[in-house]
Amino acid sequence: MMQTKSKASSKCDGKAAAKEARSQAMDQQSRDALDLTPPPPPGCCEFDEHSNMSKTINLKEVAEHTSETSAWIIVENGVYDVTKFLQSHPGGTKILLKNCGKDATEAFWKYHSKRVLEKTAAKMKIGEVGGEAKL
16 A cells, blocks of 8 residues: 555656646746847847947948848837837737838837836837937
């Protein structure tokens, strides 16, 4: 009888361990999904991984990022890489792509609150526009 309890206990321990491992993997996937701040494409610009808002980006560089593989917008002089957010945007991919590569401040405020800029978009901010006047 003791041997039966031992086997049953081992099965329970094994199931619990497997369940915990799945839970941890799903938690990691959830954390990864929330990280919407992709780095710029390799070689396109200088980038400090530890400070995603200190970089000064010129308008010419922003204008080069207008596709589904690299989509940047400007809102209130901040530069945001929305590439990984395209498919998740509640208004659809098309409207974001239409405003990529340029100052989208006016279009942004038409549909979004300050909270969206501070909470959701903050994770995507890669720098500030600098060096010349806004588009």
